[in-house]
Amino acid sequence: MSPRSSSQFEAMRQESMHRISEAALELFAERGYKGASIAQISKRAGVSKGLLYNYFESKQELLHYIVLHAVETGEDMLEEIVSSAAGPAEKLRQFTERSIELLVSDLKHWRLLASLAFQPDILNDLMPVLEQKQGDAMNKMKTVFEGLGYENPTEEMLFYSAVMDGLAMQYMQAPGHYPMDQMKELVLNKFLPKGVYTRNGEVWA
Amino acid sequence: MSPRSSSQFEAMRQESMHRISEAALELFAERGYKGASIAQISKRAGVSKGLLYNYFESKQELLHYIVLHAVETGEDMLEEIVSSAAGPAEKLRQFTERSIELLVSDLKHWRLLASLAFQPDILNDLMPVLEQKQGDAMNKMKTVFEGLGYENPTEEMLFYSAVMDGLAMQYMQAPGHYPMDQMKELVLNKFLPKGVYTRNGEVWA
Amino acid sequence: MSPRSSSQFEAMRQESMHRISEAALELFAERGYKGASIAQISKRAGVSKGLLYNYFESKQELLHYIVLHAVETGEDMLEEIVSSAAGPAEKLRQFTERSIELLVSDLKHWRLLASLAFQPDILNDLMPVLEQKQGDAMNKMKTVFEGLGYENPTEEMLFYSAVMDGLAMQYMQAPGHYPMDQMKELVLNKFLPKGVYTRNGEVWA
Amino acid sequence: MSPRSSSQFEAMRQESMHRISEAALELFAERGYKGASIAQISKRAGVSKGLLYNYFESKQELLHYIVLHAVETGEDMLEEIVSSAAGPAEKLRQFTERSIELLVSDLKHWRLLASLAFQPDILNDLMPVLEQKQGDAMNKMKTVFEGLGYENPTEEMLFYSAVMDGLAMQYMQAPGHYPMDQMKELVLNKFLPKGVYTRNGEVWA
DNA sequence: GATGAATGAGGATTCATTCAT
DNA sequence: TATGAATGAATCCTCATTCAT
Numbered sequence A, B, C, D: 001m002s003p004r005s006s007s008q009f010e011a012m013r014q015e016s017m018h019r020i021s022e023a024a025l026e027l028f029a030e031r032g033y034k035g036a037s038i039a040q041i042s043k044r045a046g047v048s049k050g051l052l053y054n055y056f057e058s059k060q061e062l063l064h065y066i067v068l069h070a071v072e073t074g075e076d077m078l079e080e081i082v083s084s085a086a087g088p089a090e091k092l093r094q095f096t097e098r099s100i101e102l103l104v105s106d107l108k109h110w111r112l113l114a115s116l117a118f119q120p121d122i123l124n125d126l127m128p129v130l131e132q133k134q135g136d137a138m139n140k141m142k143t144v145f146e147g148l149g150y151e152n153p154t155e156e157m158l159f160y161s162a163v164m165d166g167l168a169m170q171y172m173q174a175p176g177h178y179p180m181d182q183m184k185e186l187v188l189n190k191f192l193p194k195g196v197y198t199r200n201g202e203v204w205a
Numbered sequence E: 001g002a003t004g005a006a007t008g009a010g011g012a013t014t015c016a017t018t019c020a021t
Numbered sequence F: 001t002a003t004g005a006a007t008g009a010a011t012c013c014t015c016a017t018t019c020a021t
Helices: A006-031 A038-045 A049-055 A059-082 A088-105 A107-117 A120-147 A152-174 A181-191 B006-031 B039-044 B049-054 B058-080 B088-105 B105-119 B120-147 B153-173 B180-191 C006-031 C040-044 C050-054 C059-082 C088-105 C107-117 C118-146 C153-173 C181-190 D006-031 D038-045 D049-055 D061-084 D088-105 D107-117 D121-148 D153-173 D180-191
Strands: none
Touching: A006 A038, A006 A049, A006 A059, A006 A107, A006 B120, A006 D107, A038 A049, A038 B039, A049 C059, A049 D088, A059 A088, A059 A107, A059 A120, A059 B105, A088 A120, A088 A181, A088 C050, A107 A152, A107 B058, A107 B153, A120 C153, A152 A181, A152 B105, A152 B180, A181 B039, B006 B049, B006 B058, B006 B105, B039 B049, B039 B105, B039 C040, B049 D153, B058 B088, B058 B120, B088 B105, B088 B120, B088 B153, B088 B180, B105 D107, B120 B153, B153 B180, C006 C040, C006 C050, C006 C107, C040 C050, C059 C118, C059 D107, C088 C107, C088 C118, C088 C153, C107 C153, C107 D107, C107 D153, C118 C153, C118 D006, C153 C181, C153 D107, C153 D180, C181 D153, D006 D038, D006 D049, D006 D061, D006 D107, D038 D049, D061 D088, D061 D107, D061 D121, D088 D107, D088 D121, D088 D180, D107 D153, D153 D180
């Protein structure tokens, strides 16, 4: 008789929003933003088209929600590492390893982000925010490379970023076949100063 | 009112196909495959929709035509370099420099290819061919890295590929601002054995 | 926690129904029947959609409720005047003045009614009732014009009705700018026999 | 073999646009702007939904096209009469008679215009133009009333306009039953100065 | 070879209404 | 009494494709 409590409503909302955004993420990643229809998304989420519009004002807003969540995951990870007490070499190692973990575990997110990176008009509204965030991330990474004593830390950081982006791209093309573990070791070997940096207590040779 | 010779017709054909595929390339690159309509493409090409369908059976076929042309440009370049008489270091340098030139001069092509790389279903029909070509290219690159005496030429080649892909990605994000020249030097420095490789007749130090 | 008395419930009921129908009236008048959504109405009324449907079975019923209330206001006014002890000239003057007052004070109601008058299918179900009421009103007005001694009271009454409707239409188009007071005087001058009819105790010249 | 000539295309365009706008006019008049769907309109016009959008960019534009055409019909009529060599009384008679003819023959147009008059937001974009046109028309009518020697020509003209609008409203409510001919005579009697104005060569008494 | 009118399936979005609590 | 989550039919509009000329 009495209306549902607001916490009940809130729980229902959370549940539905989560299912919708998960389904949308999958379909956007599989078929691209334009290629995934609201009908498909709501069907995969197991809700009606109408309900989707209760929670997201438009297809674009749904995309923005997903993109921002994905980006924030990366931001949080970077922030956590950068603000830790570890030395710069350890920070770079951690960042490398956790980035790859994130790539593997949240493949769909990153596939989506990558595909959007080449269709600028779709994220038009979000671009200022995203560029700001990317600039922030780059600056944080730069401090790590400065700490490592590189002569040209900015360029070295850009190079490292290119490597990581390229790795991600190639992994996404064939997730099952890519020798990610070897590539990770190679990256660490290339960027970490030998004889100085210790891994798990041992000196890195 | 003599009938046009068949060579005249053929020239018109070529001209029309070229204009259509140029227009399509631009629009696919700007708005994505799904986002570019046949009406827009034919308008920008200055032909009627009907004529477009005289030359290309479908929107997909038009895309395939463009993609294959772009890929072949890269293939030709690689083949030319690999089959040349130059040593492996020189080959890698040439490949690096010419890849970057190609990226800068044909930005739209590569932007399109990159965006398609993350929308597997769009290129479904073309995938076997493309994977074949990519495998071929990788094998050719591998021989270069073998020639350079690397211990793990395959991994080193993958790493180099990742770098080049990453560079391209970052350049596409902000073509006006990216320090491509410095990055190119950095790449050459990282991958070319010092004291051995000669550049423009001088020893590389 | 004593249960509310039924009169308390009844008061709440009245309060809610009133708020809903006021909100609905405003929105119907602003955006038309089709243009106003139940969501908007319930929001402006400060109640939930569910509650709205407790009181009104459907959007149509809500409209009917409002329309009938508005019409009854007019009916009551006419009845009061016609059944008064005043002479026909006085009756016409009163009707004219009070109609205009009603128009100005309840602009939204009349705007709504006017817009509905031209969309027959929306009021389909209500039409028999409305036509009946309109016929009744016309008959009452006719007796006034008969009392005034017109040769063709029916036509004269129709003419007067047209004038009043036209005035209302024009006023609604630009409520802020219309010289309603002058027009009212003009109407009285045109329809009231001079030298006979007294206004506020004075003879009308 | 050769493409259709542009005049052939033009003829097809005209034919289709005409059928579409006729169908739209009918349905807008019957069910209101919001109540008439594109599907219904294109079905009644005997064309596909897609074709409708070849000729009209949106439902709104279709409405604007129809409204402007209707308004221009009235404008042309007024202009023709006002600029004629007839005296003011004759002009007023002609305007009255031809307005009524237009009302009866193009009932749908006027019903549509009337219904739109009360839904301001629908014609928002067109309002400036329409108000301009209405102002122009009122000024022209004013010159006629000035010519008739009225003391307050503006008010008298407004009164006349109200009468004509009201007549139209009432006629639209029950086109089959309204005694339009008698009302017309009544209007002429009320507004035309007796003994001065000649009709068909006779003096009006 | 060349045109653009015509089609209709499919896409994003809205909204009256229902219902569990 | 009161809530708002949930539904799905219906709406406006787009677009690849066909076809008569």
